[in-house]
Amino acid sequence: xxxxxxxxxxxxxxxxxxxxxxxxxxxxxxxxxxxxxxxxxxxxxxxxxxxxxxxxxxxxxxxxxxxxxxxxxxxxxxxxxxxxxxxxxxxxxxxxxxxxxxxxxxxxxxxxxxxxxx
Amino acid sequence: xxxxxxxxxxxxxxxxxxxxxxxxxxxxxxxxxxxxxxxxxxxxxxxxxxxxxxxxxxxxxxxxxxxxxxxxxxxxxxxxxxxxxxxxxxxxxxxxxxxxxxxxxxxx
Numbered sequence: 001x002x003x004x005x006x007x008x009x010x011x012x013x014x015x016x017x018x019x020x021x022x023x024x025x026x027x028x029x030x031x032x033x034x035x036x037x038x039x040x041x042x043x044x045x046x047x048x049x050x051x052x053x054x055x056x057x058x059x060x061x062x063x064x065x066x067x068x069x070x071x072x073x074x075x076x077x078x079x080x081x082x083x084x085x086x087x088x089x090x091x092x093x094x095x096x097x098x099x100x101x102x103x104x105x106x107x108x109x110x111x112x113x114x115x116x117x118x
Numbered sequence: 119x120x121x122x123x124x125x126x127x128x129x130x131x132x133x134x135x136x137x138x139x140x141x142x143x144x145x146x147x148x149x150x151x152x153x154x155x156x157x158x159x160x161x162x163x164x165x166x167x168x169x170x171x172x173x174x175x176x177x178x179x180x181x182x183x184x185x186x187x188x189x190x191x192x193x194x195x196x197x198x199x200x201x202x203x204x205x206x207x208x209x210x211x212x213x214x215x216x217x218x219x220x221x222x223x224x225x226x
Contacts, residue, residue, distance in 0.1 A: 035215070045155075045163065045206055047215035061214045095162055104153050104210040106174060108162035 002026035004096050004109035011115045017084040020112045022096030029077035030054040033099040036070065036081045038092040039111075046092075050099070051079060086116045120145055120209050124218035130226040137194040139221045141207035146187045148211025154183055154192045155206045157220075163206065167192060197223070 007021040022034065035050040049060035051070040058070050069082045079096055094112045097105030121144040131137055141152070150170040155163035165174040167183035170190055180195040194201055202225050207218040 037215075044219050045208070045217040047217070059213060097162075099210075103165060103168040103172075103174060104151075104208065104215070105155075105163070106165050106168075108164075111162055 002107055004107055006109040006112045009113040012086050014087055014116055014118055016086050018114050019080055019082040020094050022079045022109050024077045030074055034079045035097045037095045037097055040092040088116050091116045119214055120216050122207050122216055122218035124207055124221045128222045130224050131197055132226045133197050133199055135197050137197055137223055139192040139205055141190040141218050143188040147209045150186050151211030152190050153208045156203045158203045
């Protein structure tokens with residue numbers, strides 16, 4: 001079945017970087033745009049940006065420009081989101097989500113909890 | 119960016135009742151690219167409605183969406199026990215994608 005499986009929880013110190021992976025299965029990875037959305041504890045959803053797995057082209061939210069890098073490895077159908085210069089307010093669950101071109105995020109990963117703490 | 123404001127913040131209803139959730143945009147949403155998601159504690163969001171009124175695959179017909187321009191509505195015709203959750207609207211017609219702050223539907 002179509003699914004996105006993300007990497008496990010991370011604990012990082014302020015100033016460090018984190019790289020979250022999102023492995024796709026059950027569909028053609030390069031055929032669908034991939035977005036990243038985060039959710040701080042008890043808060044709402046915040047879009048970070050997305051990547052075209054076919055071309056590698058990216059579109060980042062202005063808030064994250066300069067700190068986020070989205071990449072992909074088509075050989076293993078996996079997308080990555082790396083966030084640098086972490087701060088305590090980056091503590092959140094990070095989700096990847098597939099866009100079909102007709103519908104927005106129809107399939108979501110299970111989420112990766114990233115905790116930033118000294 | 120398009121700011122989405124959802125109301126009410128919390129809706130207290132009983133199973134079997136009708137739920138009406140509102141989402142208002144700060145500017146017209148391009149091509150009615152407005153979606154609704156349901157999220158339960160500890161779970162990822164689930165797409166319910168896209169294009170303002172199209173149900174996603176597998177979504178029961180008690181969920182319906184309507185609206186255009188700046189005013190959109192999600193209606194749950196008869197609440198089932200599994201429908202008590204938080205609901206988010208989202209616009210995806212212009213970058214950046216933006217989400218409303220959420221409406222919690224709780225059991226009265």
